[in-house]
Amino acid sequence: MTSNDVTPGQSAPQSTPQPAGSTPLKVAVLGAAGRMGATVCAAVEAAPDMELVARIDAGDDLAQVAAAGAQVAVDFTVPSVTEDNVHALIDLGVHAVVGTTGWTDESRGRLIAHLGRRAAEGTSVGVLIAPNFGLSAVLAMTFAAKAARYFESAEVIELHHPNKVDAPSGTATHTAHAIARSRAAAGLGASPDATESGWEARGADVDGVRVHAVRLRGLVAHEEILFGNEGEQLIIRQDSFDRVSFMPGVLLGIREVVSRPGLTVGLENVMDLS
């Protein structure tokens, strides 16, 4: 799932000015009344190479997406509905960029099967699911995956606004899985831990990595990845102070998904960081 689509030397996802005479990409937003959805609507409206054609929220008919001529739909809804939304978008022949969390191995498996069935029938669309579109978060996860094999201990702390409905965050789960894969590939066992009681204070076990979730008024989205060895420590930290920080990644995903049939998981693949 790698690509070379990011220009060498380009340091961050860039907005693409619309070449004279080209047709803007038609975009629908699902969850348009939400915190992220509203921010995405504004970003799409401001992008010279895109046109916002539909704002969809709870209770709206998804057929409006196709009726409006959308080529790409962006889903920032809630974990309980995102899978059904994406299956419906595939059936409509609309590419999907998905920021909503809650995806599991099982739901991704069902999605891959659904994409395969529709592709066999001649409807080939792309789906990009990214637990975090923030450049700082994508880089933090990438650095953490690289660092993981060099440290005996690894734990993750994610910190979010208190209106968030799921825990641990999709970003922390994605990070923990990447750390676990690196540790396993390096032949590392479990992080040392002599805990005998009070396990509820030790966070969630995600693939053998302890993940701690903080919910605090004033926060937006933040993550710390802690690594330890005898006599040394590495902490990788990223902070999204404002939801606008996710927009360059979302716009990049919209531009890229149309030429990536099938499922891509993680913006790191689109940014050639994997």
Ligand SMILES: NC(=O)c1ccc[n+]([C@@H]2O[C@H](COP(=O)([O-])OP(=O)(O)OC[C@H]3O[C@@H](n4cnc5c(N)ncnc54)[C@H](O)[C@@H]3O)[C@@H](O)[C@H]2O)c1
């Ligand atoms: N990937 C990322 O970079 C990133 C960044 C921020 C948030 N998120 C995730 O995005 C999701 C949304 O976050 P938020 O803070 O915007 O939440 P929110 O609660 O502010 O917005 C969700 C919106 O979805 C709407 N909705 C519910 N069911 C729907 C349906 N069936 N069809 C259409 N709309 C529906 C709700 O009415 C609401 O307006 C969460 O899962 C969050 O974790 C991801």
Ligand SMILES: O=C(O)C1=N[C@H](C(=O)O)CCC1
């Ligand atoms: O605000 C949220 O909710 C966020 N959710 C994502 C996650 O669960 O990782 C990304 C950051 C913001």
